[in-house]
Amino acid sequence: MTNENKDQFRPADHDNDHFLLTTVVGSYPKPKWLNRAKDLYEDADSDFDEDNWQEAKDDAARLITDEHERAGLDVVVDGEMRRNEMVEFFAHRIEGYEFNGPVKVWGHNYFDKPSVVSEVEYDESWLVDEYEFTADASDRPVKVPITGPYTLANWSFNEAYEDDDELTLELADLVNEEIEKLVDAGARYIQIDEPALATTPDDHAIVGEALEHIVVDIPEEVRIGLHVCYGDYSRIYPEILEFPVDEFDLELANGDYDQLDVFKDPAFTKDLALGVCDAHVAEVESVEQIEANIKKGLEVVPPEQLVVSPDCGVKLLPREVAYGKMANMVEAARNVEADLDAGEIDVERGAPTPADD
Amino acid sequence: MTEYVSTTPGLYPLPDWAKDDLSDLKGHQKHDLISGDESDGITAAYEDARKDVIGVQQDAGLDRIVEGQLRWDDMLAHPLAVADAVETRGIVRYYDNNNFYREPVVTDDLEPTGDVASELEATVDRTGSDDLQAVLPGPYSLSDLATDEHYGDDGDFLAAIAAFLEGEVDAFPAHETLVLLEPSLVENPPADGEDARASEAIDRVASATDADVVVQPYWGALEEKVYAHLLDADIDAVGFDFVANQDDNLYNIQEYGTTDDVALGLADGQNTLVEDPEAIRDRTEWVEGQLGVTEFETVYLTTNTETFYLPYGKYVAKLEALAEAADLAEVTAA
Numbered sequence: 085m086t087n088e089n090k091d092q093f094r095p096a097d098h099d100n101d102h103f104l105l106t107t108v109v110g111s112y113p114k115p116k117w118l119n120r121a122k123d124l125y126e127d128a129d130s131d132f133d134e135d136n137w138q139e140a141k142d143d144a145a146r147l148i149t150d151e152h153e154r155a156g157l158d159v160v161v162d163g164e165m166r167r168n169e170m171v172e173f174f175a176h177r178i179e180g181y182e183f184n185g186p187v188k189v190w191g192h193n194y195f196d197k198p199s200v201v202s203e204v205e206y207d208e209s210w211l212v213d214e215y216e217f218t219a220d221a222s223d224r225p226v227k228v229p230i231t232g233p234y235t236l237a238n239w240s241f242n243e244a245y246e247d248d249d250e251l252t253l254e255l256a257d258l259v260n261e262e263i264e265k266l267v268d269a270g271a272r273y274i275q276i277d278e279p280a281l282a283t284t285p286d287d288h289a290i291v292g293e294a295l296e297h298i299v300v301d302i303p304e305e306v307r308i309g310l311h312v313c314y315g316d317y318s319r320i321y322p323e324i325l326e327f328p329v330d331e332f333d334l335e336l337a338n339g340d341y342d343q344l345d346v347f348k349d350p351a352f353t354k355d356l357a358l359g360v361c362d363a364h365v366a367e368v369e370s371v372e373q374i375e376a377n378i379k380k381g382l383e384v385v386p387p388e389q390l391v392v393s394p395d396c397g398v399k400l401l402p403r404e405v406a407y408g409k410m411a412n413m414v415e416a417a418r419n420v421e422a423d424l425d426a427g428e429i430d431v432e433r434g435a436p437t438p439a440d441d
Numbered sequence: 442m443t444e445y446v447s448t449t450p451g452l453y454p455l456p457d458w459a460k461d462d463l464s465d466l467k468g469h470q471k472h473d474l475i476s477g478d479e480s481d482g483i484t485a486a487y488e489d490a491r492k493d494v495i496g497v498q499q500d501a502g503l504d505r506i507v508e509g510q511l512r513w514d515d516m517l518a519h520p521l522a523v524a525d526a527v528e529t530r531g532i533v534r535y536y537d538n539n540n541f542y543r544e545p546v547v548t549d550d551l552e553p554t555g556d557v558a559s560e561l562e563a564t565v566d567r568t569g570s571d572d573l574q575a576v577l578p579g580p581y582s583l584s585d586l587a588t589d590e591h592y593g594d595d596g597d598f599l600a601a602i603a604a605f606l607e608g609e610v611d612a613f614p615a616h617e618t619l620v621l622l623e624p625s626l627v628e629n630p631p632a633d634g635e636d637a638r639a640s641e642a643i644d645r646v647a648s649a650t651d652a653d654v655v656v657q658p659y660w661g662a663l664e665e666k667v668y669a670h671l672l673d674a675d676i677d678a679v680g681f682d683f684v685a686n687q688d689d690n691l692y693n694i695q696e697y698g699t700t701d702d703v704a705l706g707l708a709d710g711q712n713t714l715v716e717d718p719e720a721i722r723d724r725t726e727w728v729e730g731q732l733g734v735t736e737f738e739t740v741y742l743t744t745n746t747e748t749f750y751l752p753y754g755k756y757v758a759k760l761e762a763l764a765e766a767a768d769l770a771e772v773t774a775a
């Protein structure tokens with residue numbers, strides 16, 4: 085069995101017959117000097133100007149892309165070095181948004197929640213520069229994570245639209261426009277991030293409808309993934325199988341795969357990008373542990389449909405821990421591939437057999 | 442003749458300077474949140490922030506002044522979070538919002554702390570008691586937000602929470618109004634039997650004060666039976682969230698009647714779009730018109746929810762709109 089869409093990312097020098105694509109969700113710890121550069125840039129008394137700040141972000145993007153290559157990832161990201169927060173970054177680039185100041189999330193953790201005050205419109209490109217820079221900095225395929233329209237709508241104040249669903253679909257059309265531009269620039273792997281769905285799983289229908297808008301006129305070979313963070317997956321499965329995407333990227337290591345069975349029945353018909361490292365625990369999992377986690381994925385899908393990645397963005401981890409997780413993850417994936425080649429892996433796939441009473 | 446009173450349910454956003462200063466003083470982690478024994482530096486920062494939000498209310502011309510509940514890191518769960526018999530555990534989701542609080546787990550006999558009373562004392566020092574409005578979670582919502590590992594029975598737990606809140610109210614300085622916030626009555630409505638107990642619990646807390654008591658459910662309308670039971674409690678006003686659900690709230694009032702006073706949640710506490718004072722006044726008249734003969738003694742004009750969801754500038758603008766709307770309503774009625 086082959087999987088053309090996934091196999092387009094198989095490196096030419098890949099040694100094993102099996103190919104478990106390794107990648108990341110997106111965000112990565114920023115080098116400390118980048119945060120210091122940002123402070124300088126924001127300091128009115130400093131002569132650290134726009135050009136300096138641009139150079140610092142370029143350097144950081146190169147550095148982290150290279151770090152992903154060194155870890156051995158098959159598909160790399162720049163670690164989202166140019167992005168501050170996953171809604172703010174896009175809201176700044178979309179006509180119709182304004183910012184009124186920080187709001188509380190919990191304790192003293194705040195977020196510059198923007199307001200949609202008029203019709204949302206596509207203005208300047210959001211990510212084409214970022215993509216082109218990263219693609220130029222690496223020989224490997226580059227994935228582009230984009231915050232999805234449902235999350236962009238739900239994590240904003242809606243002053244302009246009748247309801248959030250209407251806003252979601254309008255934003256989906258803008259995301260579609262951006263993906264068209266990214267595809268023209270050469271991008272072949274797009275990941276839509278919808279963390280808001282984890283907190284409101286009953287809204288999966290509108291997320292599906294938005295995805296239909298997102299993929300209009302996008303060529304078949306472009307790989308579209310959907311990332312949903314930890315939540316009650318039983319409330320969105322199997323409905324999400326109807327979504328027009330190639331891959332679901334799911335957070336399962338954090339819950340110790342307690343929700344794995346949800347995806348076994350009915351059969352998982354898309355590719356599964358399985359979270360095999362916990363993004364919230366600052367301890368590097370051993371290669372053996374990650375191998376065991378990868379085999380959990382084989383209980384759900386055959387190797388052809390399996391992609392290996394961390395649970396979620398790793399930006400809150402210490403950088404050396406993030407790197408350790410990536411490197412061990414790649415080593416584990418290659419080991420499992422070799423074992424699969426050798427026919428040494430025997431995992432039963434599919435619906436769990438009910439225990440005898 | 443109806444008196445129109447502009448007010449809010451409290452739980453304000455911190456002024457932006459205080460967000461920064463208190464982040465630095467307290468930190469960003471779970472164990473950094475308010476436990477009731479904060480340092481002098483932190484106390485002083487809150488004191489300054491309280492002064493700011495009292496000033497905002499006075500400048501806007503609100504008819505009731507709240508303390509602001511700026512220390513309530515855990516939102517409505519705060520009174521338990523500072524109690525001795527409670528352990529604060531993991532971060533859990535606050536209703537259907539992208540907000541989180543520490544799960545308060547009751548592990549021993551609950552005793553009132555006087556924490557909220559001391560906040561109110563500090564407010565009285567600045568404003569006097571005349572316009573003071575105290576704010577507490579209603580007993581049903583507070584028990585819904587908490588986990589019981591001590592009392593062992595839902596009914597006993599609710600009664601214990603009611604007694605706890607009653608004890609808190611006993612310690613309050615004189616106040617004009619007490620608002621009990623009861624979003625859980627809508628979000629997680631009590632079942633048969635439990636609805637009567639919820640009403641008794643509210644009655645118990647309400648009876649602890651001589652002030653007017655407003656019970657404000659939000660994020661929708663109450664189920665009919667829950668509403669009917671709530672009217673059995675000895676309270677002065679029920680609050681209605683007309684932002685989230687106009688039709689079912691009107692239906693409840695038309696079908697079951699209501700208290701002599703009402704609170705109308707007409708300004709959206711969770712959206713930055715600031716309502717026109719005229720529009721709030723018009724909707725007030727419209728609601729009154731729908732009810733035919735009924736004339737209320739007092740109509741509280743308020744946001745439907747707490748306002749900590751808003752950026753600070755928008756929160757200020759909402760208060761100004763409410764105060765002006767109440768003034769307009771008085772003029773029209775006269």
